[in-house]
Amino acid sequence: MRFHAPALYYFHAVRRTGSIRAAARTLNVASSAVSRQVLKLEEEIGAPLFERTARGLTLTTVGEMLARHVMTVLQDHDRFRSDVQSLSGTWRGSVSIACIESLAESLLPGLIASHRGRARRVTFTTQVMGSADVLDALSRGEADIGIAMALRHPQDLRQVALKRFRLGAIVAADHPLARRRTVTLAQCLAFPIIHALPELSIYHLLQPLIAQLAETPEPAVQANSIDLMRELAARGVGVAIQTQIGIGRLANSGQLKFLPLDNDGSPVWSDLGVYVRAERVLPAYTESFLQELVRELGDRERQENADHGKVGA
């Protein structure tokens, strides 16, 4: 089923691994074979594809163009293969997801489990990383579906969906703030704050708001893990600020309380985007999961905003 020129697969592997010998290892061929195919490609195209350093190989401008082409070819090849297989009734393939931490705890596990219940032959790979890395992973073809904060919008990606969730304070059930229905940022700052490090997108959403306040108090804890921040809040260390979708089970168990943030009467939104590489048609099984993901995200958005509506009224 791999009817494309070997040079394509070899080039692709070299680009991913950054080294000819490493690529040869993953391909189970001799490094000389890989070297020769790359050289032949460069001769055919008439320009060097890599810059050779002692450490390995880096793409040139032409190399990046070829990488984009090869990615298009191989991804569409996967789609073709899945189309052929769906003719015989069997879905088989793998979906690779890159997402930010907020979704890894509550939303994705349920979705994947329910999907695998119906399509047993589809395997999943999920990687948690920062928003910027999610978009990079998609561009490099290392993931099929990406979920990230919608801050910037890279040109080579297609935004499949955009959902807004309210930011809010997360406190332990016995915290003084827990009786309130909404909180302002100033009210939160009266207590110890569990602050996100700049690696997390929430930092960039909150920073401008904090900068507007008169005083900028020292945060009690700074962390780069949503998980850790949530657990700290549950143990009464302080107030963490997150989106409700990132809380998950602990919120339902009653240990935690989510209080929508109210900034001078207006909510603070965090935009969550679902991305796919543009110039690509997804395989049927990937498209199917993607639509479930978008629908589920939309349900959560509606549900949470309805909750807050009730609370605010």
Added chain:
Amino acid sequence: MRFHAPALYYFHAVRRTGSIRAAARTLNVASSAVSRQVLKLEEEIGAPLFERTARGLTLTTVGEMLARHVMTVLQDHDRFRSDVQSLSGTWRGSVSIACIESLAESLLPGLIASHRGRARRVTFTTQVMGSADVLDALSRGEADIGIAMALRHPQDLRQVALKRFRLGAIVAADHPLARRRTVTLAQCLAFPIIHALPELSIYHLLQPLIAQLAETPEPAVQANSIDLMRELAARGVGVAIQTQIGIGRLANSGQLKFLPLDNDGSPVWSDLGVYVRAERVLPAYTESFLQELVRELGDRERQENADHGKVGA
């Protein structure tokens, strides 16, 4: 620069020509080589790609899937090649256009001439055909840009632009109707009518309107050529109904007059769509021409509608 597997090019040629021997002739190789590559592809995929008849080969369902994949690969390969060449400053390539007859006389010649004045290395291929054939040619990958009546909207095509032009009566300058500023369909039918055959999209736009009228008079001439209909009108044979954009130079020379159609006080629109194959990124030179085309069409649309506005007021 052709670094893809030979089997892809061979399969593509077989699909286009419908025969292995014909494909071999266009490829300048032995027919046995082509036959073997096709057989190898079928073995690799595990399903027949063609149905063998005594007349030649026809695609199976799997074959059509592979054809789509190969088309994506080869078209993106062209784009890659043009991207690399644009690095060294030279634009070289060919743009293939499929359009309906209305545009072949007035709009396209000027556009192509002015574009070639700036980019001498870009060659053009234009084919005139019916609206349905335009869309088919795009789907089959036989054209890069298609211009057709926007009647239906096929799924594998992307509508780049949609412009509306008024239908109107075309009469000789000394025709009794020529003094009017607008005409109704009933007024036209008082004179001999030069009617379009069903092969032309105008037929399908006019037929429902004519059916509403009390009497359906016998047309004086029926034709499937915009050109012929226009020349007949210029010679005073009767009234032809077309879009103004299809008239071209003869209108400016004063021999012909265009009278916007007025159907019970409302204009009759004809929607002109510009199409490209979806799941495709165009080469830079194609994209450049496409944008000029869309801009020019927009200019015409604005200009003509402004004219009619003045006339109608």
Added chain:
DNA sequence: TATAGCTGTTGCCGATTCGGCAGCAAGGCG
């Protein structure tokens, strides 16, 4: 500074593949 380890590249050679030639059987057409 010397050594060990890594990098990509290059002869050499066997295995594989590709492609051309000629001939085969099968089906349409006059």
Added chain:
DNA sequence: CGCCTTGCTGCCGAATCGGCAACAGCTATA
């Protein structure tokens, strides 16, 4: 029936691919 076309298949030379081993260049570490 003959004639034409179609796709397919042995046969064989040419081209390509890939593995082994050795080489030169660079980096990090002792």
